Amino acid sequence: xxxxxxxxxxxxxxxxxxxxxxxxxxxxxxxxxxxxxxxxxxxxxxxxxxxxxxxxxxxxxxxxxxxxxxxxxxxxxxxxxxxxxxxxxxxxxxxxxxxxxxxxxxxxxxxxxxxxxxxx
Amino acid sequence: xxxxxxxxxxxxxxxxxxxxxxxxxxxxxxxxxxxxxxxxxxxxxxxxxxxxxxxxxxxxxxxxxxxxxxxxxxxxxxxxxxxxxxxxxxxxxxxxxxxxxxxxxxxxxxxxxxxxxxxxxxxxxxxxxxxxxxxxxxxxxxxxxxxxxxxxxxxxxxx
Amino acid sequence: xxxxxxxxxxxxxxxxxxxxxxxxxxxxxxxxxxxxxxxxxxxxxxxxxxxxxxxxxxxxxxxxxxxxxxxxxxxxxxxxxxxxxxxxxxxxxxxxxxxxxxxxxxxxxxxxxxxxxxxxxxxxxxxxxxxxxxxxxxxxxxxxxxxxxxxxxxxxxxxxxxxxxxxxxxxxxxxxxxxxxxxxxxxxxxxxxxxxxxxxxxxxxx
Numbered sequence: 001x002x003x004x005x006x007x008x009x010x011x012x013x014x015x016x017x018x019x020x021x022x023x024x025x026x027x028x029x030x031x032x033x034x035x036x037x038x039x040x041x042x043x044x045x046x047x048x049x050x051x052x053x054x055x056x057x058x059x060x061x062x063x064x065x066x067x068x069x070x071x072x073x074x075x076x077x078x079x080x081x082x083x084x085x086x087x088x089x090x091x092x093x094x095x096x097x098x099x100x101x102x103x104x105x106x107x108x109x110x111x112x113x114x115x116x117x118x119x120x
Numbered sequence: 121x122x123x124x125x126x127x128x129x130x131x132x133x134x135x136x137x138x139x140x141x142x143x144x145x146x147x148x149x150x151x152x153x154x155x156x157x158x159x160x161x162x163x164x165x166x167x168x169x170x171x172x173x174x175x176x177x178x179x180x181x182x183x184x185x186x187x188x189x190x191x192x193x194x195x196x197x198x199x200x201x202x203x204x205x206x207x208x209x210x211x212x213x214x215x216x217x218x219x220x221x222x223x224x225x226x227x228x229x230x231x232x233x234x235x236x237x238x239x240x241x242x243x244x245x246x247x248x249x250x251x252x253x254x255x256x257x258x259x260x261x262x263x264x265x266x267x268x269x270x271x272x273x274x275x276x277x278x279x
Numbered sequence: 280x281x282x283x284x285x286x287x288x289x290x291x292x293x294x295x296x297x298x299x300x301x302x303x304x305x306x307x308x309x310x311x312x313x314x315x316x317x318x319x320x321x322x323x324x325x326x327x328x329x330x331x332x333x334x335x336x337x338x339x340x341x342x343x344x345x346x347x348x349x350x351x352x353x354x355x356x357x358x359x360x361x362x363x364x365x366x367x368x369x370x371x372x373x374x375x376x377x378x379x380x381x382x383x384x385x386x387x388x389x390x391x392x393x394x395x396x397x398x399x400x401x402x403x404x405x406x407x408x409x410x411x412x413x414x415x416x417x418x419x420x421x422x423x424x425x426x427x428x429x430x431x432x433x434x435x436x437x438x439x440x441x442x443x444x445x446x447x448x449x450x451x452x453x454x455x456x457x458x459x460x461x462x463x464x465x466x467x468x469x470x471x472x473x474x475x476x477x478x479x480x481x482x483x484x485x
Contacts, residue, residue, distance in 0.1 A: 010418060013390035056396065058218070058418050083308075083400030084416065086407040103404075104397045105311040127331035127340075128431050144340030144427015147435045167330060167431070172440055179442065182330060215432040216348050219420035226435040255428020257341065272343055272424055 003119045004030035006048040008039040008065070009081070010057040014104075018052055018081070021108040027115065036060025040068045043076065050119040052111070053098070055082035055089065063089075063096050070097040077118045081106065126150075131164035131181035133194045140260040145211035147227035149184070149234050149250070150258040152208045153191055153243060155200035156265035162195040163260050164188075166211075168226065169233035184233035192241050207238050208247040208267045208279050210258050217253060227251060247279040286445070290471075291325050293478055294447055297406055298323035298464070302449035304405035305398045305462060309451065312394060313374045316453055323449040329442060333434065336448055336463065337362060340427025344368075345383070347395030348422070348433050351403060353415035355470035358437040359402070361395040361419075362429065363460040370458045388421060395419045402462060410477050430463075437465045445471075 005027050007018045015032045022029055030048045033039040035057045043051065051069065055062035062080060069076045080093045085103035093101055100114045122138035128148060134140055140163040142150045153162045164187040171183035180190035196202060212231035231250045238245050249256070249269045259268040270276040286294075299322065306320045326336060334340050345368040351357040363371065365383070371394065372387045373380040380387055396419045403414040422429050434444070447464040 011389045011393040011396070013386060014393045016386070056400070056416055056418055083397040083404075085400070085404045086413060088407075088413045089415075104400070105308050107311075127334055128427065128434075129330035144334070144425040144429075144431060146424065146428030146430075146432035148428075148431050167435060168438065168440065179330065183440075213428065213432070215346075215422045215424060215428060216420035216436070219348050219350070219417070219436065224436070226432070226438075230435075253422075255424040257425070 002026055002028040003049040003115070004028050004046070005115070006031050006033065006039070006042055006046055006051045008033045008036075008051060008057075008062065009054040010034050014054070018111070021111055022115075025112045036062055036065035039065045040072075043069045044072060050077045050079065050115055052081045052115075053078050055080060055084050055093065063092055066093065066096045066098055079114050079118055081111070126163050126165045126181075128165050129167045129179050129182035131162060131187055131191050131194065133160065133162040133191075133198050134262050135160045135198050136262060138262050140262065141258070143257045145256045145258060146213055146215045147211070147230060149209055149211040149227075149230045150256070151187065151191060151234055151238075152258070152260045152267055153195050153200070154206050154208065154260070154265040155195065155204045157204050158199050158201060159263050160195050160198045160200040161260050161262040161265065162191045162198075163258070164191045166230055166234060169229045184230060184237050188234065188237035188241055192243065205243045206246045206265070207243045209234055209245065210249040210256050210267070210269045210279060212250040213252050213254055213256070215253060215255065249279055286327065289479065290475060293474070294325045294445075295323055297409060297474065298325065298447040298449055300409055301402035301405045301464075302462060305402040305449070306451060308397050308401035309394070309460075312397060313371070313453065316374065319452045319454065321450040321452070323447060326446045326448055327443050328446070330434070330439070330444065333430065333444060333446065334427055336446060337426040337430045337461065338364070340425060342426045343423065344426045344429055345391055346422050346424070346429035346433065347392060347399070348420045348436065349395065349399045350417040350436070351414050352417070354412035355414060355473045356467035357470050358433055358465040359399050359416070360430065360433045360463045361398055361460065362426070362463065363458070365423065367458045367460060370453075370456050371460075374456070383423060388423075392419050392421045395421070398462065402464075410474055412473055412477070434465070437467075439465070
């Protein structure tokens with residue numbers, strides 16, 4: 001069965017790009033969220049196998065969302081996809097419980113590679 | 121015909137038969153002071169509401185609190201009569217309503233400051249086209265005191 | 280701290296070099312986004328100018344542009360604009376989606392917002408690597424309007440009251456297309472203080 005992914009990014013364009021990449025590679029997009037608040041709510045509702053998480057988002061940032069998702073489900077698998085590739089931010093995301101950190105712009109193969117590793 | 125362009129933070133005055141033009145008013149406010157009888161007009165492109173501790177002598181047009189008195193002074197020196205003066209303003213848009221720190225609506229603050237300072241110097245505000253979320257171009261015809269406002273993708277209209 | 284006299288040649292040089300490194304990384308990011316197209320970056324400038332003169336930096340006030348505005352916070356504050364003429368914006372989205380684009384519809388604007396986000400974050404990532412400072416970009420805000428209105432609103436957002444503004448500017452051109460873009464950074468005083476003390480071991484204004 002296809003692994004189900006929750007795609008979290010504040011721009012519709014990036015959600016669409018990720019959806020294309022994921023669906024082409026045998027993943028199912030269970031849902032999309034445009035900010036951290038929506039991400040937490042959608043996670044609880046959809047219980048996806050894996051989440052791609054942006055960091056810089058309105059209302060609630062990705063790091064806070066990761067913490068809340070993991071507090072609710074310690075087994076949650078989150079891969080960060082953010083343009084903010086600064087060391088302190090990467091460390092913060094990983095220590096919040098993210099499994100991997102992809103810096104935008106990324107090659108589609110890198111996303112699939114990371115998801116296969118995390119969700120596989 | 122003379123055409124004077126007023127850049128951000130500047131103020132200029134013209135008499136007779138010319139035009140004062142300012143382009144790209146975003147959160148800035150264009151303030152026109154007009155004396156039609158004497159064919160004198162002044163235009164300021166106000167950038168922020170308050171000069172605070174910083175009173176610029178060379179760029180009074182930058183702030184509402186320094187621009188209005190300086191503009192008034194300049195049109196009076198060119199021969200305008202104080203009791204014949206009327207004001208028209210445009211601008212003060214909120215271009216980035218979703219930006220971080222957007223609760224700070226500079227455009228609205230500018231409009232309110234300009235209105236207040238016009239009241240303080242006793243020049244009646246007879247027309248305005250303010251706020252919204254789009255930029256404006258402003259053309260002041262000095263001889264008849266008409267002011268034309270235009271936004272991107274919209275037709276020009278008289279204020 | 281933004282005034283002309285207070286920046287020494289050494290400090291200006293340092294700002295330019297940082298601008299170079301930031302813009303270099305932003306260029307690579309943009310190039311990757313555009314499917315490894317070759318990009319030319321004009322050497323960044325540190326421009327110190329008066330408010331009325333800043334309009335010249337964006338190619339005149341009346342040109343219609345897409346402007347993306349991002350504020351920087353974290354260990355230092357600043358304001359960053361990624362601006363491109365409307366026709367360049369259309370070309371950019373066209374390259375991204377692989378077909379000609381004639382209108383800036385919602386998806387095109389979303390794409391541009393994401394490009395702005397990635398380009399500016401890449402710029403800041405390089406500055407962060409260089410200085411060790413954590414520089415956090417805000418969610419990007421976007422406007423399509425006259426360059427004067429867009430740039431003026433960003434300057435006003437920066438609440439500049441000083442006579443002179445320091446702007447760190449970088450320009451890009453994409454090989455074989457009519458694509459021009461600009462990154463402009465208006466740092467707050469604490470940015471200068473931090474980077475000068477980290478990289479020159481001095482206090483700003485010394």
